[in-house]
Amino acid sequence: MRHHDLDRRRQQATRQPAPARRTSNRAVIVLAVSAVALAAAIALVACSGVAPAITRAITSSAGQPDPDDGAGSMTDGRFGTADGVLDENRFTVDDVELPGIANLDPDLLEAVRQATEAAADDDITLFISSGWRSTAYQQHLLDEAILRYGSEEAARQVVATPEGSSHTRGAAVDIGATDADYWLIEHGSAFGLCQTYANEIWHFELATTPGGECPELLPDAG
Numbered sequence: 001m002r003h004h005d006l007d008r009r010r011q012q013a014t015r016q017p018a019p020a021r022r023t024s025n026r027a028v029i030v031l032a033v034s035a036v037a038l039a040a041a042i043a044l045v046a047c048s049g050v051a052p053a054i055t056r057a058i059t060s061s062a063g064q065p066d067p068d069d070g071a072g073s074m075t076d077g078r079f080g081t082a083d084g085v086l087d088e089n090r091f092t093v094d095d096v097e098l099p100g101i102a103n104l105d106p107d108l109l110e111a112v113r114q115a116t117e118a119a120a121d122d123d124i125t126l127f128i129s130s131g132w133r134s135t136a137y138q139q140h141l142l143d144e145a146i147l148r149y150g151s152e153e154a155a156r157q158v159v160a161t162p163e164g165s166s167h168t169r170g171a172a173v174d175i176g177a178t179d180a181d182y183w184l185i186e187h188g189s190a191f192g193l194c195q196t197y198a199n200e201i202w203h204f205e206l207a208t209t210p211g212g213e214c215p216e217l218l219p220d221a222g
């Protein structure tokens with residue numbers, strides 16, 4: 001993950017003062033490149049909240065490492081797994097110990113499970129990069145978008161309010177990676193799963209009956 005690496009370098013660059021003159025130019029370049037990466041990362045997370053790993057790289061201090069699978073170290077600012085924070089492209093419908101997945105609507109979870117099995121036949125893995133989110137975490141994502149876009153009106157076109165978000169109701173999943181998104185756009189309706197926003201190819205909800213037709217896309221989450 002390129003941005004992730006850049007941001008990690010940025011953290012190193014900002015935390016460790018350049019030890020000598022000859023490295024300072026490099027530090028300046030790294031900082032400049034990282035500023036671009038930071039802006040891109042904020043734009044991404046504002047779009048969807050689907051990029052928690054990126055903001056995590058920017059904002060997190062150390063979480064507590066989990067000896068089992070590392071999941072306990074997932075944080076996005078002051079938010080963690082209990083708020084639904086998940087790493088991108090790492091977990092599947094089987095990772096039901098994680099609240100972001102466990103708190104999904106059971107019907108949605110079952111549909112994603114069936115789709116995951118079918119996708120595996122095509123050598124595609126459906127990762128759940130975001131599922132259920134706490135209202136506080138959703139508000140945090142909206143607040144970040146407001147900072148980024150300068151107004152609540154602009155922000156709400158890319159991030160829903162806690163009241164309006166289907167994620168806080170456990171009724172939406174953000175699926176990765178991109179190959180999985182396109183697979184699910186093509187095959188999801190067989191399981192009742194539909195892309196719902198034209199500007200979010202990763203966001204799926206139970207929006208039709210299995211085998212039915214998906215409703216017309218809304219332009220965005222606003």
Ligand SMILES: [Zn+2]
Pocket residue numbers: 048130167172173174200202203204
């Ligand atoms: Zn979503």
